[in-house]
Amino acid sequence: MVPVGRGMPFIPSVLAVVGAGAARMSRDTPWCLEAFYLIPPGTHANEGIQVGRGKSKEAEIKRINKELANIRSKFKGDRALDGYSKKKYVCKLLFIFLLGHDIDFGHMEAVNLLSSNRYTEKQIGYLFISVLVNSNSELIRLINNAIKNDLASRNPTFMGLALHCIANVGSREMAEAFAGEIPRILVAGDTMDSVKQSAALCLLRLYRTSPDLVPMGDWTSRVVHLLNDQHLGVVTAATSLITTLAQKNPEEFKTSVSLAVSRLSRIVTSASTDLQDYTYYFVPAPWLSVKLLRLLQCYPPPDPAVRGRLTECLEAILNKAQEPPKSKKVQHSNAKNAVLFEAISLVIHHDSEPNLLVRACNQLGQFLQHRETNLRYLALESMCTLASSEFSHEAVKTHIETVINAPQTERDVSVRQRAVDLLYAMCDRSNAQQIVAEMLSYLETADYSIREEIVLKVAILAEKYAVDYTWYVDTILNLIRIAGDYVSEEVWYRVIQIVINRDDVQGYAAKTVFEALQASACHENLVKVGGYILGEFGNLIAGDPRSSPLTQFHLLHSKFHLCSVPTRALLLSTYIKFVNLFPEVKGTIQDVLRSDSQLKNADVELQQRAVEYLRLSTVASTDILATVLEEMPPFPERESSILAKLKKKKGPSTVTDLEEAKRERSADVNGGPEPAPASTSAVSTPSPSADLLGLGAAPPAPAGPPPSSGGLLVDVFSDSPSAAAPLAPGSEDNFARFVCKNNGVLFENQLLQIGLKSEFRQNLGRMFIFYGNKTSTQFLNFTPTLICSDDLQANLSLQTKPVDPAVDGGAQVQQAVNIECVSDFTEAPVLNIQFRYGGTFQNVSVKLPITLNKFFQPTEMASQDFFQRWKQLSNPQQEVQSIFKAKHPMDTEVTKAKIIGFGSALLEEVDPNPANFVGAGIIHTRTAQIGCLLRLEPNLQAQMYRLTLRTSRETVSQRLCELLSEQF
């Protein structure tokens, strides 16, 4: 904790300046003053030591070294220093440290100051300690002792200093030493208000750094009652503490809801002068109100009696917003509106009072035209969330004209961005065309920083609300024309998918891209879309002499040389498609393919395509050509990844939840044009690759397609599961524990427990997953999903049935998964669970421990056999070895149990060295059986292991070695 920029001298060449005529804030401060002094605080200026007249860095250092030498001699001197001098010198050291110089002495003197009985001396001591003492210092015992004494002193000022020091250091060691003591001080009946306040904040700080060290206990219920305290400072500090604690332990602090409501109600109904010190510019206790409203947002709407009172409070806050201001000062309006915005957040959080939602929306509507930029910004931001509520969506829409103007008129880019966000949020079928048109026109002048996001949003809206697909195609082509550089691959992949899947738009699309390509300069993305679409559907417009096959070809080929390699590769595929569609241009195309620039191209991908396509066009009969180059089959429905990308861009915390909430509530309103088939197991997503033919088994990487990862590219408009949450913390550890065992608890948090029971035989297995609802509230829309990557899906087959979407409080449901190992695999499937608890959406992901070793069958063999086979597997690829440090105590029996749990047989008396362990077994897959031998050599002295695996397949050796080496 350094109060002033450490390492950055904050006065260039001056140590300190004696106050004479110090510049006030109204004018710029001249820093190069003539005379400088070092003034120890609490002393008079004339006691300050004049340090000279040098202005250079060197002079400063010289002066400081002199001063340091002086202080050192004082500290080392024979004469004991009195408290005052000690304080003076410790403070000087601190000042020097803050100037950016290292200090390596004085700690002991500072610690001595802690036991002084004078406030000023103690204070400087604590200040020095919190800034300069690091946690592993040997002095920590002395310091802790001093703090303990002060905490026990019953002197409120000293207790306050001690608590501030604990909070400022806030280290784990501090938490270990004092986390038990502070709750006692906090709830003791005779503690002074100011100390309670500090204790609450201090505990909050410790809880944030080391939650595990702050034990919940009987003090928790007494802390809740601090909300009733007479001292508003105590209430405020307690509210901060309770809010943080309640987020992690909702059950324990449930009683805070009714207390918070009654406290809030007393504040809201109080006259503006009632609260004296806590009235800020005529607003009663604005910060406390905000904190109480935030605390209430940790919980679902309360039960009816309390709810009535809360609704009255919220109405009163909304009413006050309409009253004429009591002061013209901006502080008054800010404080008042801080409370108002927090109240609106709570209304949105509850999302159950249509009346309040609409009132909130009207209030925000007034702010949209307010002269304060801050208010316009916040109104746009809040309205964005209101738009997602079914109750207020229509009310938000009435402000469309104001919002549409905002991007053009606002001066602050962040306000413009909020306006675009809101346009996106308020969009539905009725206003989609207007909003998309506005966003497109804004895109032409938009800030570069937000263009990509606008492009994504336009693409999503255009697809989502396209009644007429010609409009959709026009919109996307416009997007590419206006902001081609910001159109990501997902966007143009998507337009191709849609055109291919809908035959009614194909002719129009071909005609439109053909026209768009006529422009003298067109964006490369347009060439890609054009190339792909003409290659598939060029025949639909070939009847028109203005777009004859040859014209189409020349048009595309005129762009060829300006394009990058992936685009050229795509165009070559278009050409071979043309050979099939239009036999009359075959000769021309063959000439192009045959030219040196293609056949001898330096890029292997292009060269290979040219060679193969040329050959294909010469040797294959028309029938074969027609089969090979057939029109692309429709893409699996609804595989959009654009929204996933948008979410990723905005970061998970803000947008995701909102989008999720929105989707969930307004599914029927916004239902995409094609409903998605709901599936329990996430299907891998074949991206529409730039490789039209999928012919080249040989080409290294097909141009374009991003690596598909099951979770991310899930469809976004339908009701099927949204992007899976990142793996839950601790998931890896839990996963490792299941490698050598089959049953146990896989995951647990405050709400949900997941247990596993599984059995495996040969290449088959069955796993029961038990989901336990630990709360007393029903989970809704409970959807567990198994997610496998493409690779994994090919090698591991999982089958399961969906579970009942409602899980009662305290109930447990089970789900059976049938497992078949098709071939050896390395990754593990991910189990993603999504459900609604209270008003909030929950999303949990854990790795499911289905690992290759589960398909082990143990094999017993004699020593001779073992070594014979061991030698047979001596090929370098077949052996994988790992040397690692023991993570657990090296116990022979435990190791044996683990090897047996791993699945192989444990072979006794095989290895000449009895300390070593050897094992053998066969991994069963549907396609093959793979014999495995393993040998584990412990080295007790070094606390290391050497693990060697030999199997007939390199990937198997590799994976088994990874899995097993994590176990010891």
Place this chain on the structure above:
Amino acid sequence: MIRFILIQNRAGKTRLAKWYMQFDDDEKQKLIEEVHAVVTVRDAKHTNFVEFRNFKIIYRRYAGLYFCICVDVNDNNLAYLEAIHNFVEVLNEYFHNVCELDLVFNFYKVKENTSSGQTGQSHVFAVP
């Protein structure tokens, strides 16, 4: 919650820094420079809020000094904006017409004022 508090002058010199998250010294220096860069380019017509990494900065300018508080994105903007003003009023009261130099020379007093400011500790900052 508050992630850090910075008081900087227009030239980017730090007058007070208080961290409520663990950062190492290099990271702190980087944050200080970044905050200076995003805040100083804004003018009076702009909002007092800036998105910053995964957080947001609420700031207010008093003469040549920028008071910046970095908080979580879902925190209440106006409440923190007024917390800044309240803090400045307390400083003003304490130092009788506060100026930048007061913060420099009386660092030990300023420190005292903020040490309890865990989460924008409401109204009255404890003035010794």
